[in-house]
Amino acid sequence: MPPEMLIATSFQVPFFWLLVSLLAAIAGARVHWESSATERWLPDWLQSVDVQWRVVSTGLCMNLFGVLWLLAGGSGKPRETKRGQELQEAVLPKVAHFESQAPVVRKSSCQSAGSIPDAEDSFNWMNLCCWTPRSESSSVMRHNSYGGAPDLPMWLQDDSTLHPKFCGYRLKEPGSMPSLDRFLAEPLGSNVPPHWEFMLPACGDDERMKCRELRERVRHVRGSKDPITILRFLRARQGSVEAAAKMYETAMRWREGTGYELGFRLNNKDDWLHRRVDSCWPPTGLMGKDYDGDPVYWNRMGLGNLEFLEQAPSEFLVQHEVYTITRLMQAMEEASRLNNKPIMNFTVVADLGELSWRSFNIKGIMKYKVCVRTLEDNFPELVKRIIAIRVPRLAYTIWNIASHFFDEGTRAKIQIADGQHTMKVLSEVMDPKWIPEALGGTHRIGDSPWCEPIIPCPRGPPSAETMRALQAAYES
Numbered sequence: 001m002p003p004e005m006l007i008a009t010s011f012q013v014p015f016f017w018l019l020v021s022l023l024a025a026i027a028g029a030r031v032h033w034e035s036s037a038t039e040r041w042l043p044d045w046l047q048s049v050d051v052q053w054r055v056v057s058t059g060l061c062m063n064l065f066g067v068l069w070l071l072a073g074g075s076g077k078p079r080e081t082k083r084g085q086e087l088q089e090a091v092l093p094k095v096a097h098f099e100s101q102a103p104v105v106r107k108s109s110c111q112s113a114g115s116i117p118d119a120e121d122s123f124n125w126m127n128l129c130c131w132t133p134r135s136e137s138s139s140v141m142r143h144n145s146y147g148g149a150p151d152l153p154m155w156l157q158d159d160s161t162l163h164p165k166f167c168g169y170r171l172k173e174p175g176s177m178p179s180l181d182r183f184l185a186e187p188l189g190s191n192v193p194p195h196w197e198f199m200l201p202a203c204g205d206d207e208r209m210k211c212r213e214l215r216e217r218v219r220h221v222r223g224s225k226d227p228i229t230i231l232r233f234l235r236a237r238q239g240s241v242e243a244a245a246k247m248y249e250t251a252m253r254w255r256e257g258t259g260y261e262l263g264f265r266l267n268n269k270d271d272w273l274h275r276r277v278d279s280c281w282p283p284t285g286l287m288g289k290d291y292d293g294d295p296v297y298w299n300r301m302g303l304g305n306l307e308f309l310e311q312a313p314s315e316f317l318v319q320h321e322v323y324t325i326t327r328l329m330q331a332m333e334e335a336s337r338l339n340n341k342p343i344m345n346f347t348v349v350a351d352l353g354e355l356s357w358r359s360f361n362i363k364g365i366m367k368y369k370v371c372v373r374t375l376e377d378n379f380p381e382l383v384k385r386i387i388a389i390r391v392p393r394l395a396y397t398i399w400n401i402a403s404h405f406f407d408e409g410t411r412a413k414i415q416i417a418d419g420q421h422t423m424k425v426l427s428e429v430m431d432p433k434w435i436p437e438a439l440g441g442t443h444r445i446g447d448s449p450w451c452e453p454i455i456p457c458p459r460g461p462p463s464a465e466t467m468r469a470l471q472a473a474y475e476s
Helices: 001-010 015-028 036-040 051-074 081-103 127-128 196-200 205-217 228-236 241-258 260-265 272-277 306-311 314-339 362-378 395-405 421-429 462-476
Strands: 285-289 296-297 347-349 384-390 414-415
Touching: 001 081, 196 205, 196 228, 205 228, 205 241, 228 241, 228 260, 241 260, 241 314, 241 362, 260 314, 272 314, 272 462, 296 314, 314 362, 314 462, 384 421
Parallel strands: 296 347, 347 384, 384 414
Antiparallel strands: 285 296
């Protein structure tokens, strides 16, 4: 067998087989090895060594049998034996169910979003053991704008509307759909009253004095100097006026130089492709509020398609992140005007329930790292706290990688909760009426317990048509 085939096959080993091997070794340490029943089947050389070495020997033997299985027939066709038929009858129905429920893998930029990959590509024992099923929702709520179907949802039918993911903070009470009208077209900070300087959250006299000093230091830099923006940059540099001034100057020159933010704010930059991708990436949405009245930003990270990140042009991805964060800021600015008080942060709920081995896409992760750094360097201090919920087995490994993308201040705001404690942790920061029913709360929209489409639940990457349009627009 060629080395590359052996490596590829090794990742198809049943994950539960490794677990059984570990459990067998642990159980072996608890066996009373001197019993007569044990002596009948233990070889003399194994009876003469310590218990620890017996456990090691047992584990090595089981792994040896596994390697022999791989080399002999694990990667080939199953042998037509009675036992093989029994295994097929037991396993294949589960495989078929998994294949029908698991997210579709994009094999190329030209593949239709609705096509089904070959069984060898779509099924992986690792995924079967790590994958978390997703509740089905209404076909009406689960719109298919990412599939290129002709029945486009209303937020893609004309330019006067937005995706619901940006409008959920408009809801006064749960259970309905918000208005999808675009936000007021205005530059950043143009409608922030000066007296809000004294209403900023958790801002004392000392911090206000530093904000005034920072505003004076950057008076020559073009950009908004409203109290909210100035405080964000000051806190991003832990109260250092000099460091905040350097960050502000760099960020504002980048924001003005690219023109992305102002173009999206004034609606004079075409956002058609961004609205096409909204249903797929990122799988996030503003909905509800915490006990402080600040918005909650739901992020279903496990449904994010990193293969899309790998294939999408880098320039588009950076623009899309700016487009997304601009819409979120506009939502908070709108709510600030309506409530006559500054709203400058949101709580992030990161749902990790659907994470699997497919989440490990190095090229996609590296592109995502660039996008995260773009936001942190140029749009700081938007996140109030991050709560990771339904943490699966792989989450800690992924977090060890992803945490390095964030600065120390952001990492300090993160809480992690497993499936059993998800509802408890969420109810400590928000009313259960804003928590989706699928997570243990009472909020549902129509017949969707996930509150779709405010919180998008994509079934795949953007359509082949959308991907071709992206390639043509950004790589020509």
